[in-house]
Amino acid sequence: MNKAEYGTVIAIQANYYQVRLEYFSNKLFLCTRRSRLKKIGQSVMVGDRVWVEDVDHLNQQGAISSVEPRKNELSRPPMANADQILLVFSLADPPLEEWQLSRFLVKAESADLELCLCLNKQDLVSEEEQKQWQERLIQWGYQPLLISVDKQQGIDPLRQQLNQKITLMAGPSGVGKSSLINILVPGVAQRVNQVSGKLHRGRHTTRHVELFELPTGGLLADTPGFNQPDLEIEAAQLIFHFPEARRLLETGICQFNDCSHREEPNCVVRGSWERYEHYLKFLEEAIQQAIAQQARGEEESSLKSMTKESGKQEYEPKLAKKKYRQTSRRIKHQQLHELYHEQSARSEDELQE
Numbered sequence: 001m002n003k004a005e006y007g008t009v010i011a012i013q014a015n016y017y018q019v020r021l022e023y024f025s026n027k028l029f030l031c032t033r034r035s036r037l038k039k040i041g042q043s044v045m046v047g048d049r050v051w052v053e054d055v056d057h058l059n060q061q062g063a064i065s066s067v068e069p070r071k072n073e074l075s076r077p078p079m080a081n082a083d084q085i086l087l088v089f090s091l092a093d094p095p096l097e098e099w100q101l102s103r104f105l106v107k108a109e110s111a112d113l114e115l116c117l118c119l120n121k122q123d124l125v126s127e128e129e130q131k132q133w134q135e136r137l138i139q140w141g142y143q144p145l146l147i148s149v150d151k152q153q154g155i156d157p158l159r160q161q162l163n164q165k166i167t168l169m170a171g172p173s174g175v176g177k178s179s180l181i182n183i184l185v186p187g188v189a190q191r192v193n194q195v196s197g198k199l200h201r202g203r204h205t206t207r208h209v210e211l212f213e214l215p216t217g218g219l220l221a222d223t224p225g226f227n228q229p230d231l232e233i234e235a236a237q238l239i240f241h242f243p244e245a246r247r248l249l250e251t252g253i254c255q256f257n258d259c260s261h262r263e264e265p266n267c268v269v270r271g272s273w274e275r276y277e278h279y280l281k282f283l284e285e286a287i288q289q290a291i292a293q294q295a296r297g298e299e300e301s302s303l304k305s306m307t308k309e310s311g312k313q314e315y316e317p318k319l320a321k322k323k324y325r326q327t328s329r330r331i332k333h334q335q336l337h338e339l340y341h342e343q344s345a346r347s348e349d350e351l352q353e
């Protein structure tokens, strides 16, 4: 019998897997994957908990023989068992822009993971302005962590938030994500070299997803910066991605089952919350997207299924609250892929076996 050791996949390049093996003081082993896994269609992703056989302690090598069931799975970047999303924005340079922030928040909500919002570059704005943003975001339903990577302010609460969890980091470029990794992950430069050196590949190949290891035992996935994620959210689901609207829907019921929360009479959602106009704009986007999708005749178009349900031709998706709960977790996780750079994601798919 081949004795197997338990570990976590930290990085993947080509057909090699970097696995931390618990039994060997969490040392990094360079592993292949048993061909049997490929035969049964079992993929291996970063974040996977795996069993490794043929462990060669001296050369730190082995072969992955099985993969533990996943808690969840994201397609872009391909990774397993994520616990939360860390959204990083900056209070200045680049300035915090409400529409962009709102778009990222809505997108992140659609992933159905815990969400942590972090506002960097606290050092660049007055206390008054910090307080204003904080109060505003509380109205939106969020409790932002204000930090300064430069001045090392507010980093400890953030560390606690990341402790023992697998976290995906996302946010626009220039807000300080790389700088943050540098202070959260000691020796990160060496780590990157170690991986690239062993695998004779650069760090920025398209398939490369790496989990950075936090000293307290969490994992952090770095993702390419992008500034305007596509929402790709079904119109009927959109309202549930606004915490402040969820609150309203908990306390009241709209007159119409399929209320789109626009012009309908006796709507409990329409009204005096700040991001209501964001909702309207994103809703319009979602509807346009569905129409375009239908025009392209895509099978899985949400519009199409809506049309089928109601039995008549409509060019606007019907909105039904019930659907929210029916959306499978898997689909929601798929939606997260838009949090990542479209171009690199496409090349990733092409490279997939």
Ligand code: GDP
Pocket (backbone or CB within 6 Å): 120, 121, 122, 123, 124, 147, 148, 149, 150, 151, 172, 173, 174, 175, 176, 177, 178, 179, 180, 225
């Ligand atoms: P990324 O694109 O999100 O990875 O952002 P970077 O980490 O490359 O940072 C962009 C710029 O912001 C760099 O010049 C950093 O030195 C600067 N920066 C990062 N954090 C802070 C901060 O807390 N305060 C200030 N003033 N500048 C920061």
Ligand code: ZN
Pocket (backbone or CB within 6 Å): 254, 255, 259, 260, 261, 262, 264, 266, 267, 268, 269, 270
């Ligand atoms: Zn309504």
